[in-house]
Amino acid sequence: MALVARVRALLLPGSRLRGATLGRAANGGGAGARRALSHRVLVEADPAAGVAVVKFRNPPVNSLSLEMLTELGICLEKLENDKTVRGIVLTADRPGIFSAGLDLTEMCGRNPAHYAEFWKAVQELWLRLYQSNMALGAAINGTCPAGGCLLSLTCDYRILADNPKYTIGLNETQLGIFAPFWFKDTMVNTIGHRATERALQLGLLFTPAEALQVGLVDQVVPEDQVQSTALSVMSQWLAIPDHARQLTKTMMRKATVDQLLKHREADIQNFVSFISRDSIQKVLQVYLQKLRKKNH
């Protein structure tokens, strides 16, 4: 289903996204700050600063399900069309888990049409974020594996909470799958080829100190200062004239974006045939069961 159709489905009577409002904040935010609510994404906009904080709230682990990807896409599209917003900070509504990455239940026991729809939605969100004209910051206030790490890597800078429990990285190989070329390219663009090769083959999840050392994040700060630091760094990015910053960003990212645009359909087909393999389904199911067993 294309984004428009998925949005329609989400707006059907009964959907909690229906009637989402953008009103004056009940609390928090500066004077004139506005808060918009959807089911899985909370937006706190501060028009005076030109910044919106986009908070993930898809319990229990902020996984990127099809619905979450769709709501995030809608929210970002709205912000892109809002002339008062020049920068966005992505964060988790509750500290602990920034995002557990792609929702594994979307990739297990479904049919090929579902896998294709899901992968298309992952591509769409990456394209929207990686090509965004806005300045994007990630206030990483929790653990950040795989697709969660990818989200943060689409941003222009990353601030990570100084908590050794919070790890970050593309750990796909540890699950028995692997990061597709555009995940890899996004990481190469951030930490370079050799560090990416090592990180991806070993499926490394970096502690804050390691992530800072390898350049996966730009700053590690005390947990209660992640959002405030991300907002203060944002003011540096917004001090640069938009057109100059945007042209530079496009120049840096265009080749990577073009690769996916050129191979988009083939990438979907490759994903569908890879994820549909019995052997891959088996490893994903074992991984999910292990996660679930912990709690039962």
Ligand SMILES: CCCCCCCC/C=C\C=C\CC(=O)SCCNC(=O)CCNC(=O)[C@H](O)C(C)(C)COP(=O)(O)OP(=O)(O)OC[C@H]1O[C@@H](n2cnc3c(N)ncnc32)[C@H](O)[C@@H]1OP(=O)(O)O
């Ligand atoms: C030719 C080639 C073409 C291209 C091929 C490409 C192939 C690549 C394909 C896919 C790429 C995928 C990238 C991903 O993002 S995969 C997801 C990777 N994520 C993880 O490995 C993280 C897994 N989760 C955890 O490690 C923990 O849950 C953690 C985030 C650390 C939180 O721990 P904790 O607070 O202890 O919470 P629980 O583990 O108890 O989890 C609570 C419930 O949430 C469920 N859960 C967790 N993660 C996911 C997830 N990613 N998706 C869906 N569900 C998830 C977990 O099972 C618990 O459920 P329950 O309450 O029923 O027990």
